[in-house]
């Protein structure tokens with residue numbers, strides 16, 4: 105097990121947004137978190153990396169390497185982010201400022217994590233190549249890349265330090281379906297190569313079926329059902345899970361068959 109979330113609660117004043125959620129993520133596994141809009145998926149994922157706004161409070165435990173991450177001071181958390189837990193977001197533009205090149209962003213990131221200058225250039229080249237961007241992209245500014253290219257660059261940035269856990273929150277929602285599929289296949293390939301676990305937040309049941317190992321379904325701040333993909337897809341118990349499956353666009357039989365194997 106790489107991450108254990110225990111009784112995690114996120115509240116905004118009196119309002120409970122995430123309600124005593126517990127789940128465990130194993131090393132190298134693709135863990136999908138699904139559920140209707142506003143059910144608390146993003147708040148849960150942001151609590152894990154201490155990214156919640158100051159008006160929100162997280163309690164419970166997020167256990168990583170024997171420590172409760174929620175109790176880490178800011179400096180320790182900064183060291184953990186990127187190296188242990190990394191994020192890619194739907195708004196990948198937000199990962200880049202328009203004043204710095206892709207290389208400068210990556211340099212800054214590596215510097216924060218005390219990577220020696222001599223190693224940085226090679227690491228950046230390798231990271232860009234691993235997402236199918238040649239080294240010349242390093243010199244470009246974010247606005248000089250297409251949406252798909254920029255999302256690739258944000259994945260390269262997130263995986264630069266080979267984190268144990270990558271949190272992908274609606275990472276492909278802003279892309280067309282072909283680009284989304286390319287990005288997710290790439291993520292799968294990188295996951296197999298680096299052994300990182302992925303907490304995958306999505307609305308798209310087709311992506312859940314295709315890529316995940318385990319699934320948790322969230323509704324009104326609670327996990328109402330969780331288990332292996334086989335179990336959730338083929339023998340869902342909760343009415344809401346059945347509803348999610350029925351509402352999903354029809355899956356080609358081939359995909360369903362692949363997912364069964």
Ligand SMILES: Nc1ncnc2c1ncn2[C@@H]1O[C@H](COP(=O)(O)OP(=O)(O)OP(=O)(O)O)[C@@H](O)[C@H]1O
Pocket residue numbers: 116121139140141142143144145146147148157159160
């Ligand atoms: N900064 C914030 N302050 C207060 N409440 C917030 C804040 N951000 C989100 N919320 C509330 O928390 C609840 C859960 O939001 P969250 O973004 O986690 O849902 P979600 O399941 O990720 O939804 P979606 O699938 O649409 O992204 C919502 O009611 C939302 O309005």
